[in-house]
Amino acid sequence: xxxxxxxxxxxxxxxxxxxxxxxxxxxxxxILYATAEGHTARVAERIAQRLREQGRAxxxxxxxxxTTQPDLEPYDGVIVGASVHYxxxxxxxxxxxxxxxxxxxxxxxxxxxxxxxxxxTPHRARRYVETFLRQVGWQPQHTAAFGGALRYSRYGALxxxxxxxxxxxxxxxxxxxxxxxxxxxxxxxxxxxxxxGRRVDLGQFPLGARG
Numbered sequence: 225x226x227x228x229x230x231x232x233x234x235x236x237x238x239x240x241x242x243x244x245x246x247x248x249x250x251x252x253x254x255i256l257y258a259t260a261e262g263h264t265a266r267v268a269e270r271i272a273q274r275l276r277e278q279g280r281a282x283x284x285x286x287x288x289x290x291t292t293q294p295d296l297e298p299y300d301g302v303i304v305g306a307s308v309h310y311x312x313x314x315x316x317x318x319x320x321x322x323x324x325x326x327x328x329x330x331x332x333x334x335x336x337x338x339x340x341x342x343x344x345t346p347h348r349a350r351r352y353v354e355t356f357l358r359q360v361g362w363q364p365q366h367t368a369a370f371g372g373a374l375r376y377s378r379y380g381a382l383x384x385x386x387x388x389x390x391x392x393x394x395x396x397x398x399x400x401x402x403x404x405x406x407x408x409x410x411x412x413x414x415x416x417x418x419x420x421g422r423r424v425d426l427g428q429f430p431l432g433a434r435g
Contacts, residue, residue: 252298253280257305258287258317263373263405264307264338267412271303271336274416289316296327301334303419304364306356307372308339308349313356321360333364334419336412343371343406344394368415371406378403 253275257268265286272282285294287306296302304321306313321328335357342349349369357363374391376384388398397404 251281251300253282253301253303254294254296254299255282255284255303255305256287256294256317256320257284258307258314260307260309261373261375261378263375263407264305267336267338267370267407268303268305270409270412271305271416271419274413275420278417278420280420287314287317287320293320293323296324296331299331301332301419302328303334303336305336305338308337308341308352311352313337313352318356318359321362325361328362328364332419333362334366334368334415335362335364336368336370336415338370338372338407340372340374340391340394340396340406342369344396366415366419368411370412370415371408373406374404376400376403 255268255272257264259265259268268284272284275282283299304317306317335353337349337353337356339349339352341352346369353367353369357367374387374396376387379387384400388400390396391398396406
């Protein structure tokens with residue numbers, strides 16, 4: 225089980241024989257992400273920017289239902305990100321990763337999840353991550369859960385009403401005249417640093433802010 229409930233909701237999974245570290249060999253990185261309204265893409269772009277500043281060559285690929293299988297061979301490490309909607313990560317991303325389990329297991333990996341739950345109910349966000357990775361059959365070296373966004377301006381009329389109802393139940397903002405963002409961008413930067421092998425002071429992560 226992934227112990228991502230401990231601040232900062234990041235983990236290093238101990239390998240009994242070999243512990244793969246991004247900073248030791250990762251020159252070229254693939255960031256594969258699935259996004260609905262675009263906020264997870266923003267998180268992926270922030271991670272990519274941070275890694276590029278550290279000298280990594282980063283390529284980004286959006287995972288869509290029609291996405292052809294990416295070739296992992298050219299990459300030294302893989303970071304995967306996905307949003308949670310109605311309690312689930314995207315099924316098409318799960319299927320894509322399952323097809324690539326041998327390639328994922330052969331190189332350093334990290335996974336980040338983006339959800340509203342992560343901002344207010346981190347135990348639920350942890351459960352989403354644990355369930356998804358168990359279904360995929362993948363144990364990345366680093367995981368994180370970040371708060372997402374309420375993009376009311378991008379929702380259709382029906383979805384806006386549904387999201388207002390969900391937001392009210394979860395204690396989020398319900399004024400649909402504006403959008404809301406719950407992402408801790410400093411935490412995103414620290415996740416990128418940790419994935420890249422840089423030392424991170426875990427005490428800098430406030431409890432409950434990892435969303």
